[in-house]
Amino acid sequence: MSFSVKKDKHGVVVVGVDGQLIVGNRQELKQKVLDAVDGGGKKFVIDFTKTGYIDSSGLGVLVSLSKKIREQGGDLRLCGLNEDLQTLFELTKLDTLFAITRTPEEALTAF
Amino acid sequence: MTTALRLQVRRPAGGETELSLAVPSALEYVGPAVELIAVELPGGPLSARRIQFNFRTALAEALANAIAYGNRHDPDRLVQIRVEVGRDAVRLHVTDEGNGFNPADVPDPTRPDRLECEDGRGLFVLRHLVDQVAFNEKGNSVCLTLRAG
Numbered sequence: 192m193s194f195s196v197k198k199d200k201h202g203v204v205v206v207g208v209d210g211q212l213i214v215g216n217r218q219e220l221k222q223k224v225l226d227a228v229d230g231g232g233k234k235f236v237i238d239f240t241k242t243g244y245i246d247s248s249g250l251g252v253l254v255s256l257s258k259k260i261r262e263q264g265g266d267l268r269l270c271g272l273n274e275d276l277q278t279l280f281e282l283t284k285l286d287t288l289f290a291i292t293r294t295p296e297e298a299l300t301a302f
Numbered sequence: 303m304t305t306a307l308r309l310q311v312r313r314p315a316g317g318e319t320e321l322s323l324a325v326p327s328a329l330e331y332v333g334p335a336v337e338l339i340a341v342e343l344p345g346g347p348l349s350a351r352r353i354q355f356n357f358r359t360a361l362a363e364a365l366a367n368a369i370a371y372g373n374r375h376d377p378d379r380l381v382q383i384r385v386e387v388g389r390d391a392v393r394l395h396v397t398d399e400g401n402g403f404n405p406a407d408v409p410d411p412t413r414p415d416r417l418e419c420e421d422g423r424g425l426f427v428l429r430h431l432v433d434q435v436a437f438n439e440k441g442n443s444v445c446l447t448l449r450a451g
Contacts, residue, residue, distance in 0.1 A: 211358070214366040215333040244355050246362040247423035255420045275355040282430050283423055284412040 196223050203234040203299055209241045212249035221252050225259065233265035236298040240271030250285060257289060266290075270298040307331065309338050319344050319387040324380045327373040327398075329366060336361050339385060347392055347450040357392065360431040360446050363424045364396040372398025372442055391433075394446040402441025 194216075195207040204227045212220060224235065237253070239245070253269070260267045270292045272280065280286040292298040305326050312320045321342060325335045340358050348357060365381060373379040379399040386393040409416060411423040429435050434447040 211333065213333055213362050214329045244359045246359055247427045248366060250423055251420035254418055258418060284417060288417060
């Protein structure tokens, strides 16, 4: 499991989650995103195309990051959720809290 | 991680396969423990997709809850995991050494006033991932049943 952080030509920070986002690695993701916020990042996409599963701690850290980014005047979007992960967001009603797109390209276009 | 996880597998002739694992009370063990068990889980009752998502997520939830809320990260306490693989279902038992809790006391995390809370979704998620969630009377052991499919 690992996280990749890239900035596109428009300054959008794209974070890829490879493997899983769970209680054991959520702080690592949080720190990477907060570092990017401190570095002036405003627009964020978290890409779950390569993510197998997310537990409730993982969901919680996304909620926390979303709040933090909004407080800084930024925007966080999610993309690439498989069918099971999409259902998880719908069950927990977190689909109402996040802008979710099918692909990273759609997320980037939506900014 | 300083303690090596040792998975025990019993495959009695004609009987249910049983996997068991003792996990120290530190959250860094959750991911490795889940993978160790999931990759050893014999195919049969659960589809690859249900093992990949439902089984792994449910085990991660139950184990993290047991470490954090049950054993309160106490390094002298262990969480015991036992998985029974039958023809009709997989039953996952997770037991901590804590004092237990009352599941009815956990508020609904989808309430508008709870939606932006960072924590409190574990039990709710668990109930949707598996077919049955049963706690013992004390509240320190949970049995999660995933029926075949």
